[in-house]
Amino acid sequence: MKFSTFFVFLTVVTSVFCIVSNQTNETGHYPLTIFKKKAKITINNTKSSLETRNELKCNGYEGLCELRYNQVTFAKTRASFAVAVSSSTIGTQLLSIEEQLESGVRAFHFPIFKNPKTSKEPYLCFPDCGGIDGGLLETKLSIFAKWIKNHKNDIITIFLDNRDRIGIQEIQTVFEKIGLLNYTLSNNEEVWQTLGEMVINNKRLVVFEENDYLLSSSSNWIHSATSSVLKLDYTKQLIKKRYVCSPWGMDEGKSFLEIPHYATRNGTINGNTYINILPDRKKAEAMNNNLYYKHIMDCKVNHIFECVNFMLVDFYGLGNIENINLGLNGLPFPGKSDYDFYPDFYPNVAPNMTLIYEKANSTDLSPSTSLQKQLTENRVKTILVYFCLYIFMF
Structure with missing residues (x-):
């Protein structure tokens, strides 16, 4: 029972992760979070x-x-x-x-x-x-x-x-x-x-x-x-x-x-x-x-x-x-999206402004192979983290 429960759990996590990871923004690129933490705007007027x-x-x-x-x-x-x-x-x-x-x-x-x-x-x-x-x-x-x-x-x-x-x-x-x-x-x-x-x-x-x-x-x-x-x-x-x-x-x-x-x-x-x-x-x-x-x-x-x-x-x-x-x-620059300003990165590594600048001046707007590879690696790491958490909990 315990083993089957784990596979159900892992299947759900993997499915959700794949759905999220396959969503793209308006430019067809993978959505990433901006480096600066955005604040919530408090608005007091008649509009929502x-x-x-x-x-x-x-x-x-x-x-x-x-x-x-x-x-x-x-x-x-x-x-x-x-x-x-x-x-x-x-x-x-x-x-x-x-x-x-x-x-x-x-x-x-x-x-x-x-x-x-x-x-x-x-x-x-x-x-x-x-x-x-x-x-x-x-x-x-x-x-x-x-x-x-x-x-x-x-x-x-x-x-x-x-x-x-x-x-x-x-x-x-x-x-x-x-x-x-x-x-x-x-x-x-x-x-x-x-x-x-x-x-x-x-x-x-x-x-x-x-x-x-x-x-x-x-x-x-x-x-x-x-x-x-x-x-x-x-x-x-x-x-x-x-x-x-x-x-x-x-x-x-x-x-x-x-x-x-x-x-x-x-x-x-x-x-x-x-x-x-x-x-x-x-x-x-x-x-x-x-x-x-x-x-x-x-x-x-x-x-x-x-x-x-x-x-x-x-x-x-x-x-x-x-x-x-x-x-x-x-x-973005005129004609470019936010995506072009995200450098290739690993977790906990500061953004490299040289890469940002080079990407901003590149005419190729498609996701780089290295970035896609890192995104895939990060998804695998996330699944492994869930697996370890499950083992620890049970």
């Missing part, structure tokens, strides 16, 4: 949760909506407003703010100074007000106010680098005046919301204060990057073919990981010398291709974070940052 989620896209993709804000990789443009009008200028970007938004940038860095003419209003300069004149902060933020109003599923992040320690009242007045304050996410949240929740709650603007507590401690809507973001040290060059990913042992209590990833040069502007600040456009294309994801993987394995959240870059538009980020976030 399932109906609303099926309609929802966040920053252009359904797949992002169930990820928490701190589970997403963003390219963050350094001195986002500082456009290089020619190859000889000191600007950090090729694209205007509007063009960056159109190209998929969703995190922006603004060095803020007092207006050099009035010493009052928040003003944008790079590297200081002896260099590029970015105009009033209000003018640039108005671009985001218009974008957020017209793109109701987009989440934007702004980092305020408050160089002259301008007070909260002056900053808040600007956000109120242009209509951005109502979109800001509260800094009192214990757990970061999913992007879907941020869209549904219409809290689609996250504002961080760089390197200080002056603004964040005086408001309920500005987040402290000092408290929340582990910023790795800037390393200009590869050392022994790897990036240095210090500081070490500082992960605890942080929600985000940021890597400064850009090439710099030294230079003199109006008699002032700048070290490791001015952008190096000649190296930007290489920095924004393979070295971009190499830097991420070199540092990710040295820290406990689920992903690298912010990559601070120059000259967005050169290289392949947008497509690499799609892969990092588990999203």
Whole structure:
């Protein structure tokens, strides 16, 4: 009786397993789970949760909506407003703010100074007000106010680098005046919301204060990057073919990981010398291709974070940052499916980003022989586990 019961049990398990394993997704490939753990979206409105989620896209993709804000990789443009009008200028970007938004940038860095003419209003300069004149902060933020109003599923992040320690009242007045304050996410949240929740709650603007507590401690809507973001040290060059990913042992209590990833040069502007600040456009294309994801993987394995959240870059538009980020976030390129971003893997082995990148650029969308072989091996292992459990129980 015991022996026959076992065979009935094994037959049922095998049948169920075969049924599940033979199901495919829309592309005809075996369904696999995404590496990032997705959070459940809590929705309080008249529509059903399932109906609303099926309609929802966040920053252009359904797949992002169930990820928490701190589970997403963003390219963050350094001195986002500082456009290089020619190859000889000191600007950090090729694209205007509007063009960056159109190209998929969703995190922006603004060095803020007092207006050099009035010493009052928040003003944008790079590297200081002896260099590029970015105009009033209000003018640039108005671009985001218009974008957020017209793109109701987009989440934007702004980092305020408050160089002259301008007070909260002056900053808040600007956000109120242009209509951005109502979109800001509260800094009192214990757990970061999913992007879907941020869209549904219409809290689609996250504002961080760089390197200080002056603004964040005086408001309920500005987040402290000092408290929340582990910023790795800037390393200009590869050392022994790897990036240095210090500081070490500082992960605890942080929600985000940021890597400064850009090439710099030294230079003199109006008699002032700048070290490791001015952008190096000649190296930007290489920095924004393979070295971009190499830097991420070199540092990710040295820290406990689920992903690298912010990559601070120059000259967005050169290289392949947008497509690499799609892969990092588990999203398909145009014409490709999620399947193409899954590497060949064994249990408990971290994803290999090189394989992900190579698969993403391959025109062959059929499952690889090695992947099918491993899937078969995993099914056999599962059946053996059930067999061992049965023997142990009886």
